[in-house]
Amino acid sequence: MSNFAAAAALAAGLAAALGGCTGAVLGGGAAAGIGVAQERSVGDAIDDTTIATKLSAALLDDSFSLFRDVDLEVVEGRVLLTGKVPEMKDRLRAEELAWKVKGVNEVANAIQVTSEGGIGSYARDVRISNELRLAILGDSRILGINYSIETVGGVVYLIGIAQSEEELDRVIQHARSIKGVKKVESYVRLKDDPRRAG
Numbered sequence: 628m629s630n631f632a633a634a635a636a637l638a639a640g641l642a643a644a645l646g647g648c649t650g651a652v653l654g655g656g657a658a659a660g661i662g663v664a665q666e667r668s669v670g671d672a673i674d675d676t677t678i679a680t681k682l683s684a685a686l687l688d689d690s691f692s693l694f695r696d697v698d699l700e701v702v703e704g705r706v707l708l709t710g711k712v713p714e715m716k717d718r719l720r721a722e723e724l725a726w727k728v729k730g731v732n733e734v735a736n737a738i739q740v741t742s743e744g745g746i747g748s749y750a751r752d753v754r755i756s757n758e759l760r761l762a763i764l765g766d767s768r769i770l771g772i773n774y775s776i777e778t779v780g781g782v783v784y785l786i787g788i789a790q791s792e793e794e795l796d797r798v799i800q801h802a803r804s805i806k807g808v809k810k811v812e813s814y815v816r817l818k819d820d821p822r823r824a825g
Contacts (some may be wrong), residue, residue, distance in 0.1 A: 666788035675701040752778040781809035
């Protein structure tokens with residue numbers, strides 16, 4: 628989830644809470660609907676959103692550049708950090724902040740240390756992520772709601788919960804078939820992975 632998306636989610640949550648009971652009831656119903664479709668529980672999804680919001684706030688409190696340059700996804704307390712930062716100390720600082728957030732049980736730090744990039748690279752990465760989301764959505768053998776996708780410098784990062792090894796392989800093959808993809812890194816767990824219970 629990009630930091631902008633986390634901030635938007637927080638704003639939407641606050642608006643619903645301030646909007647009266649109707650908004651809260653509708654919001655709860657929508658969350659329950661999403662929870663039924665997802666492998667993670669509604670409680671886990673709410674906890675993950677809370678972790679993402681707190682980590683985004685911590686990044687912003689630390690420095691605007693860290694907040695701007697680091698993207699994050701959270702699934703069942705597992706944090707995936709991606710993005711590009713100019714120095715190794717920034718990469719390490721983002722991970723340090725992630726570990727300080729209550730509820731975090733794992734941090735995968737895939738932040739790239741580089742000064743390369745720019746608007747062209749960003750546009751290409753957004754295109755790759757969007758193409759992959761569309762490919763997954765169009766594949767009836769993939770439950771796409773269980774996957775989060777980030778692309779940085781042509782590297783596709785996946786996190787989520789796969790129904791099976793076959794499903795995960797299909798997602799990875801879709802990613803590899805997209806023009807401009809250099810590599811695919813998966814932080815996806817299978818739904819029957821015993822580590823999910825703990």
